[in-house]
Amino acid sequence: MKRHYLDHNATAPIRPEVIDLVAETMRHDGNSLSVHEEGRRAHKILEDAREQVRSLVNAPVNGVIFTSGGTESIHYALHGAMAPHKIKRFFISALEHTAVAANAETTGADIEIIPALRSGLVDLAWLKDRLANYDVQRDGGFMVCLMFANNETGVIQPVAEAAAITHEADGLLFCDAAQAVGKVPVNFVMSGADIMSFTGHKFGGPIGVGALVAGPNLPLEPQMRGGGHESNRRAGTHNVAGIAGLGLACESAKDSLARADDITALRNRMEDAAIAAGAKIWGASEERLPGTLCLSADGFPGATQLMTMDLAGLAISAGSACSSGKTKPSHVLTAMGASEEEATSAIRVSLGWNSGAEDADAFIREWPKAYTRIKARAA
């Protein structure tokens, strides 16, 4: 049976040209700190990849630090800011990936959750009100954490506005752009974020390689210490092949950005079919990632939907699968005001760089049929 992969937000298939480059680079791997020819070649590969990353997200010169992925970048951003910026409090949007709150908790700083609106946007009015009473001299430094786009609903967040509110009160803004880079235009400078993170495997790069982007003059305490890699900012022998793959994925992603309207049209076709069958869509009133569809289907548990679609040849996800690997009710939908029934009957369908009409058609053929069957059984 032909499989249809509709779970790009969990991880996207790696691009074939990236596999070729990673394999080729591994054959000649050198240590980028070695001064011999092999080392110099590795160094050049890294710096070329850094330029490719910089160009995709408009990062400042010397503003890209390579890491092992999104989770490490989040850890680095939060823990690395603690001492230099005397952080005493994190304001974390209720929509963030679990890695953000989990890493903030281990810093020992206080945490406040910024509520979400039913639309899937963060509640900026809440943040504005809260920061009007915040005094950095009295209360200590703070960081606001707001993702670029949500992994479950795809809703694009008002990062630039949040950054302006944050800076007005002398805080730092960290933006987890893991789901946005390579899918929609991301411009670090225009976003207003002080620190941004992303990961290669969400848009066709290799798993296990990502980046932290920050102005070169923003003090951040290194979290991995040892060798002098990444200009003493992140120790450990470089994953040269993986980084070369990340660079190429950034280059190739420019084509996917050009396909965004096509991907949106495919998503909208699936969405219309789901609505016609009785589904409720999350985040539909806001600007979303082109390929992301999050729906609830009363009486059709997410785990059952996942298994039914899997048997029909479609890979989708249910609940917070992206972050937990489990199908517990999504904290994102719950924060948006979903009832328990709505949250437990939610699934996420996500398209990406290699999705085509046949993938959307498979969903349109299989999902409404399955839901109609479930409803008929319950009647």
Ligand SMILES: Cc1ncc(COP(=O)(O)O)c(C=O)c1O
């Ligand atoms: C929004 C978001 N942030 C961070 C991550 C973690 O990235 P990584 O899997 O590279 O550690 C993910 C994906 O799991 C994500 O969706």
